[in-house]
Amino acid sequence: MPKKKPARTRTAKGVRRPAARVALGSSPWSPRSEGPWGPQSSMAKPVMPPAKLAPIEQPPVGVSPKYGQLAPWPLIDRYPVVIGQNLTLSYIASVFRLATTGYRQQYVDLLDELLEQDPHLYSVVQKRILSVANGRLEIVPADLPEGDPREDRAEALAAWVGQEVARIPELVQQLAGLLWGGIYYGVGNSEIHWSRTGDGWRVDRLSFIHSRRLAYPDPQAWDLYIWDQGQVYGWQTPWGASPTNNSMFGLRVADYPGKFITHAPSLRGDYPTRDGVGRQTATWAALKRISGRGASEYLERFAKPWVDVSFTTGADGKPREANNEEIAEAQNAAGTQGVGSLSSYVHPDTIKLDAKAADAGRPKITYTDWMAVCNAEESKAVLGGTLGTEVGKGGGNRSLGEVQERGELDLEAYDAQCLGDTLDRDLIQWLVRLNFPEDIDIAPHAKIHVAKDPDPKTVLDNVWIATQAGMPVDADWAAQESGLRLVNKDNEDGPARRTYKSDVADPTAVDPDLMSAEAKQQQADQAKQQLDIQKAKASAPTIMPGQVGGAPRPPLAVVPKPGGSSAAPKQADDDTTQPAAPDNQTAVTGTERGGGQPAGTFRPGTPTRSRKAFY
Numbered sequence: 001m002p003k004k005k006p007a008r009t010r011t012a013k014g015v016r017r018p019a020a021r022v023a024l025g026s027s028p029w030s031p032r033s034e035g036p037w038g039p040q041s042s043m044a045k046p047v048m049p050p051a052k053l054a055p056i057e058q059p060p061v062g063v064s065p066k067y068g069q070l071a072p073w074p075l076i077d078r079y080p081v082v083i084g085q086n087l088t089l090s091y092i093a094s095v096f097r098l099a100t101t102g103y104r105q106q107y108v109d110l111l112d113e114l115l116e117q118d119p120h121l122y123s124v125v126q127k128r129i130l131s132v133a134n135g136r137l138e139i140v141p142a143d144l145p146e147g148d149p150r151e152d153r154a155e156a157l158a159a160w161v162g163q164e165v166a167r168i169p170e171l172v173q174q175l176a177g178l179l180w181g182g183i184y185y186g187v188g189n190s191e192i193h194w195s196r197t198g199d200g201w202r203v204d205r206l207s208f209i210h211s212r213r214l215a216y217p218d219p220q221a222w223d224l225y226i227w228d229q230g231q232v233y234g235w236q237t238p239w240g241a242s243p244t245n246n247s248m249f250g251l252r253v254a255d256y257p258g259k260f261i262t263h264a265p266s267l268r269g270d271y272p273t274r275d276g277v278g279r280q281t282a283t284w285a286a287l288k289r290i291s292g293r294g295a296s297e298y299l300e301r302f303a304k305p306w307v308d309v310s311f312t313t314g315a316d317g318k319p320r321e322a323n324n325e326e327i328a329e330a331q332n333a334a335g336t337q338g339v340g341s342l343s344s345y346v347h348p349d350t351i352k353l354d355a356k357a358a359d360a361g362r363p364k365i366t367y368t369d370w371m372a373v374c375n376a377e378e379s380k381a382v383l384g385g386t387l388g389t390e391v392g393k394g395g396g397n398r399s400l401g402e403v404q405e406r407g408e409l410d411l412e413a414y415d416a417q418c419l420g421d422t423l424d425r426d427l428i429q430w431l432v433r434l435n436f437p438e439d440i441d442i443a444p445h446a447k448i449h450v451a452k453d454p455d456p457k458t459v460l461d462n463v464w465i466a467t468q469a470g471m472p473v474d475a476d477w478a479a480q481e482s483g484l485r486l487v488n489k490d491n492e493d494g495p496a497r498r499t500y501k502s503d504v505a506d507p508t509a510v511d512p513d514l515m516s517a518e519a520k521q522q523q524a525d526q527a528k529q530q531l532d533i534q535k536a537k538a539s540a541p542t543i544m545p546g547q548v549g550g551a552p553r554p555p556l557a558v559v560p561k562p563g564g565s566s567a568a569p570k571q572a573d574d575d576t577t578q579p580a581a582p583d584n585q586t587a588v589t590g591t592e593r594g595g596g597q598p599a600g601t602f603r604p605g606t607p608t609r610s611r612k613a614f615y
Contacts, residue, residue, distance in 0.1 A: 070259065071191050071209055071244050071251060076230025080212065081109040085293075092286055100274050102216030105229065108185050109212060111278040114285040115184070120375045121285050124382040125184050125277065131412045132419060133176035135450040139165060139428070142442040150442055158444035161431055164203065165423075165446075174206040175419065182263035182422075183415060185211035186276030189226070189253075190261045192427065194434075201434040203427070206261070216273055217249045224262060224272075226251040258430040265418035280381040288374035295367035313348045322350035383408055409451070416448035456482035467499040475499050 083091060092110065099107035115122055139162035141154040165171070174190055181188020189209040195202050215227045227250030232242040240246035253260050264272040268280075313320045322330075330351045347353075379386045385408075423446040432443040454462075459482045463473050475497040479486045489497065 069191055069193060069207060070242075070256065071207075071213070071226050072232065072242070073210075074213070074228040074230060074232040074242070074244065075234060076228055076232070077210060077212065079230075080112065081106055083110065083113060087113075087286055087289065089283065089286065092282055096274075096279070096282075102218070102273055104185075104187075104215050104273070105212050108210075111185060111282060112212075114282055114289070115278070117289060118285045118378075121281055121378050121382075124379050125180075128382055128408075128411060128415065129176060129179040129183060131450055132179055132415045132448060133172055135412075135416055135448040137165070137171075137175075138162075138447045138449060139444045140447050141444050144442065153439065154442045154444070157432065157436065157439055157442060161428055161444050164431055165427070168203055169205055171206075174208065177208045178261065178263040178422070179415065179419060181211040181214075182265045182276070182418070183267065184276055184278045186264065186274070186278070187211055187214045187224070187272050188263040189214055189224075192259055192261060192430075194258075201431070203431070209260075213244070215249070222271075224253045225249045226253060226260075258426075258434070261422060261426040263419060263422045265415065265422075277382050281378045284374045284377045284381075288371050291367055291370045291374070295371075298367065313350055319349040322348070326351055384411060412450040416450045420446040420448050454481065456484075463499060472498040 095107050095110050115125070139158050141151075141158040144151055144154055168174070178188040178190055188211060190206045191209060192206060193204045195204045209226060213226050213228055215225050216222060217225060217227060226244045228242065228244040230245070231237075231239070232245055243251045253262060264275070266275065267277060268275055326348055330347060330353075333347070333353075376386045424443075428446060429440070429443055433440050459478060463478045466473050475486065477496070478484075478499070486497065
């Protein structure tokens with residue numbers, strides 16, 4: 001019987017060659033080989049947009065046809081380890097030692113249990129994670145030297161990758177899952193689900209992989225495994241049907257390059273087996289849990305009063321000696337009170353009850369104080385301080401709060417940069433490598449912006465300070481940043497409005513729209529009157545000294561009255577006070593104007609100050 005020929009597909013160059021076959025749990029290439037994009041590859045290099053005939057290689061994954069993914073959620077994860085009342089510091093130490101050797105399942109279960117029962121710890125960790133997950137993800141082009149001819153190509157490639165990343169469903173949730181795993185547990189992971197179309201490789205979705213499934217169990221290497229130590233698909237499926245439980249340590253992530261996103265940021269400069277803020281906060285969360293347990297027991301014992309009834313044993317009012325039966329009953333009552341189940345006790349006066357505390361009822365630290373200490377330590381470990389989460393008895397300090405806020409922004413910026421580097425390595429590089437292998441050296445980068453928008457009041461305060469300093473500020477921008485709406489501009493295409501410093505008390509001098517209709521009409525009438533006066537002055541002829549109505553006239557002189565002497569006129573010095581004229585004389589200064597009237601007449605006996613006056 002002739003052998004079946006393998007199925008053939010057509011490459012981008014049109015050369016027929018056998019189609020690649022990928023078995024379950026294998027990969028079309030190994031990290032120890034050169035890979036399909038190495039020097040031995042004869043594939044055609046696609047151009048943007050990708051050719052319809054994409055590379056013939058299977059996606060970097062062998063998947064189960066039944067379940068469609070390599071690492072589905074296993075059924076065994078429905079049954080995590082729950083410590084409950086058995087939690088002790090000795091158990092925490094043993095789990096830490098186990099995680100250091102690479103077996104992380106019990107370690108992650110412990111951190112998970114501490115987190116779900118500690119609202120304060122959950123709050124501060126969530127604050128750090130969501131600040132990055134809710135950041136603005138931007139795909140930026142590769143940084144090329146100025147004048148590089150590939151700048152346009154790099155920008156087009158960044159735009160294409162940005163579109164591909166943006167179309168991934170539930171991206172924010174998947175990023176938050178990676179951050180929870182990397183920041184709190186130490187290691188996070190997601191599986192990439194690829195699809196191949198005529199346009200090339202695309203990412204259909206990402207699926208969450210719990211950190212309890214991640215381990216470093218191989219004592220001879222630091223390889224990361226997805227290891228399910230139990231049934232994955234169900235009891236009707238044989239053991240080992242999934243690659244995550246079909247070998248000694250499950251699925252080795254390095255055997256499937258381009259298939260998983262692994263996020264393990266270095267927060268303490270340590271190995272992934274002993275990193276993460278969960279390791280920093282576990283002891284304090286456990287101590288707070290133990291103190292909370294004691295506080296609840298104290299509340300249960302002493303919140304409700306218990307009745308103490310005694311009776312007299314002697315006729316003279318003096319107690320007799322207690323017998324053995326009464327002593328036994330007293331011991332039983334004391335033991336019952338110790339566990340908090342004593343509601344009443346009837347005893348003779350031969351027995352006296354006296355409950356004492358080692359601190360004489362004045363403890364140096366209460367349950368509430370101790371839990372506040374634990375909360376403060378958790379806040380410091382996660383956020384770097386406590387001013388953002390708690391306020392002391394003396395209130396907050398604004399300057400210290402601002403300093404700590406800047407410290408939190410530094411933490412968020414570092415977390416965002418680490419996550420961006422992870423996306424570059426495990427997602428963006430593979431998008432470019434599978435679709436545009438010739439452009440792998442100009443692959444774009446992921447950048448997550450975590451800077452918060454300034455407070456509106458802060459924006460307006462800054463605008464006011466800048467305006468008072470004489471700096472013009474774009475009023476339209478200030479209104480947009482502070483959430484205010486300005487009145488519509490007369491010309492929407494005109495220049496932006498600006499602020500300026502003004503000492504004008506009347507607002508109508510700045511904005512005429514604030515004036516009433518009567519005030520506007522009165523202002524218009526005054527402006528018209530001023531304009532008419534200016535036009536009249538401009539049209540009047542110029543009159544020179546010694547002229548009346550344009551005709552020359554002799555110089556001014558003093559005319560004596562009848563019977564007086566005719567003395568020669570005398571010119572006075574400039575800007576001097578003139579003596580009073582005699583009673584029979586009249587002093588005249590200046591020139592006569594259009595109507596022939598003297599410009600100034602001085603009565604006899606009045607001292608005058610004039611310029612070039614004659615008398």
